[in-house]
Amino acid sequence: MRPESMQHTLTAAAIAVSGIVALVAARTPGSQAQAFDVLITNARVLDGSGNPWLREDMGIRGDRIVARGRLAGATAARVIDAKDLMVAPGFIDVHSHAVGALRGAELRDARALLLQGVTTIIGNPDGGGPIDLAAQRLSLEAEGIGVNVGLMIGHGSVRGAVLGNAIRDPDPAELDRMKGIVEKAVADGAFGLSSGLFYEPGRYAKLEEVIALARVAGGVYASHIRDEGNYATGVVASVREVIRVAEEAGVRGVVTHIKALGPDSWGLSKTVVADIDAARARGAQVFADQYPYEASSTSLGAAVLPGPSGPEALKGRLAEPPSADQLLKEVAENVRRRGGPASIVIASGRGAPGLAGQSLQQIAKTRGVSPERAAIDILLGGGASIVSFNMSEDDIRLFMRQPWTMTGSDGDLSLPGPSRPHPRGHGSFARRLGVYVRERGVDSLEDAVRSMTSLSARVFGLTDRGELRPGAIADVVVFDPATIQDRATYEDPFGFATGVQWVLVNGQVAVADGAATGVLAGRVLRE
Numbered sequence: 001m002r003p004e005s006m007q008h009t010l011t012a013a014a015i016a017v018s019g020i021v022a023l024v025a026a027r028t029p030g031s032q033a034q035a036f037d038v039l040i041t042n043a044r045v046l047d048g049s050g051n052p053w054l055r056e057d058m059g060i061r062g063d064r065i066v067a068r069g070r071l072a073g074a075t076a077a078r079v080i081d082a083k084d085l086m087v088a089p090g091f092i093d094v095h096s097h098a099v100g101a102l103r104g105a106e107l108r109d110a111r112a113l114l115l116q117g118v119t120t121i122i123g124n125p126d127g128g129g130p131i132d133l134a135a136q137r138l139s140l141e142a143e144g145i146g147v148n149v150g151l152m153i154g155h156g157s158v159r160g161a162v163l164g165n166a167i168r169d170p171d172p173a174e175l176d177r178m179k180g181i182v183e184k185a186v187a188d189g190a191f192g193l194s195s196g197l198f199y200e201p202g203r204y205a206k207l208e209e210v211i212a213l214a215r216v217a218g219g220v221y222a223s224h225i226r227d228e229g230n231y232a233t234g235v236v237a238s239v240r241e242v243i244r245v246a247e248e249a250g251v252r253g254v255v256t257h258i259k260a261l262g263p264d265s266w267g268l269s270k271t272v273v274a275d276i277d278a279a280r281a282r283g284a285q286v287f288a289d290q291y292p293y294e295a296s297s298t299s300l301g302a303a304v305l306p307g308p309s310g311p312e313a314l315k316g317r318l319a320e321p322p323s324a325d326q327l328l329k330e331v332a333e334n335v336r337r338r339g340g341p342a343s344i345v346i347a348s349g350r351g352a353p354g355l356a357g358q359s360l361q362q363i364a365k366t367r368g369v370s371p372e373r374a375a376i377d378i379l380l381g382g383g384a385s386i387v388s389f390n391m392s393e394d395d396i397r398l399f400m401r402q403p404w405t406m407t408g409s410d411g412d413l414s415l416p417g418p419s420r421p422h423p424r425g426h427g428s429f430a431r432r433l434g435v436y437v438r439e440r441g442v443d444s445l446e447d448a449v450r451s452m453t454s455l456s457a458r459v460f461g462l463t464d465r466g467e468l469r470p471g472a473i474a475d476v477v478v479f480d481p482a483t484i485q486d487r488a489t490y491e492d493p494f495g496f497a498t499g500v501q502w503v504l505v506n507g508q509v510a511v512a513d514g515a516a517t518g519v520l521a522g523r524v525l526r527e
């Protein structure tokens with residue numbers, strides 16, 4: 001533990017003790033009434049531990065929870081009547097692409113996240129993001145942000161900075177430079193290493209390189225695995241890579257946005273779950289995160305042509321009839337692998353102007369060409385991002401029920417416009433609770449809330465968050481389990497979630513009576 005976090009823990013312990021004193025005092029008849037900055041009354045407290053709710057009040061001073069219990073007679077500058085709704089720790093999104101968007105004036109208040117109850121996001125996933133985390137932190141802090149942000153250091157970015165897109169191993173000096181970048185990022189507060197071994201340039205790394213860097217990073221290793229379906233390595237062997245990194249580097253391995261991609265791989269969730277359980281039984285720290293949708297989202301290039309898929313690479317392959325023929329076959333096979341041309345829908349992109357919301361099948365039909373040819377033409381025009389329907393509900397549910405699965409979004413934030421991004425950025429957390437708990441009964445409310453609060457906080461080492469206890473930071477969400485609902489759809493991905501009534505971020509009211517207040521109470525967190 002670093003001296004700084006040690007100090008935090010000691011402070012937290014001191015506050016925890018005073019919180020207990022406050023609690024005892026409040027319970028003693030005739031004792032002086034407690035005064036808080038914020039008092040939440042009439043709450044069903046779902047504390048994030050997985051325990052069923054308790055009817056309690058909660059007192060907050062500054063940015064900390066200082067009392068929980070029956071706080072009769074207590075006073076506060078602001079009293080929030082929870083009206084018997086659930087009061088839970090603020091939700092933690094462990095896989096977010098929204099950090100860049102938070103730097104923009106129109107999105108920095110993070111209202112789309114707050115209205116789902118999200119108070120903390122972990123950024124730089126999939127091996128990406130900048131390598132200078134100090135600069136990234138400053139840019140976020142400069143104008144303020146609506147939610148807390150934790151940062152990872154991306155393996156792909158580190159490799160790219162040293163090796164570019166080279167398809168080879170680093171030599172010892174290059175590996176040392178990569179380690180140096182990771183070391184600096186850790187000193188700047190990184191929570192661990194993220195990787196995207198499906199993408200360029202991460203895909204060119206052998207696992208030994210990743211293990212060496214994960215060892216330097218410590219903390220969490222969160223990986224977009226080499227193959228989520230059956231492109232080459234296969235989902236089962238790719239999950240085993242995460243297990244190996246967790247075991248050999250001694251870190252917490254996270255299979256990020258866990259899934260079995262494409263009809264050929266449906267049902268393999270059983271093998272993956274058995275492998276992770278076996279690894280955990282022999283002492284490896286292995287976890288997963290998941291977003292609650294049957295569609296994923298990525299670039300068309302990565303989906304239909306993993307590896308080099310830029311116009312230059314394509315033009316080279318199209319120049320000769322045999323290689324052009326091979327290219328078309330390869331793309332056709334990858335389109336089939338992901339569920340066929342009707343299941344791949346354009347989100348946005350330079351190569352597909354005016355085509356957002358249309359499937360590859362529709363585009364091919366309009367143009368009178370094959371779906372694979374349509375895909376190649378879009379790539380030649382500059383590519384596109386896609387929404388790709390490729391998961392089975394049985395796999396989603398099995399992964400969701402595992403006690404080691406956290407909730408994430410994999411989402412980004414953008415303003416309404418012609419593009420049709422995946423709705424997960426605006427809806428994941430509300431959908432997890434509204435659709436998967438309430439409508440489909442996949443798991444209990446307390447388990448689902450645990451998957452997005454205390455589990456995530458413990459895995460990522462967010463010592464003071466993810467639970468509602470005296471001494472913890474006051475990231476709090478008040479929501480109605482009967483009405484919480486995602487309103488973002490594939491057709492209209494910008495709808496704000498409903499059912500979240502109040503949100504506190506670091507003790508400040510960020511959502512009041514169902515409306516975002518615009519307060520920029522978020523912080524950039526450090527490991």
Ligand SMILES: [Zn+2]
Nearest residue numbers: 126224257410
């Ligand atoms: Zn990913």
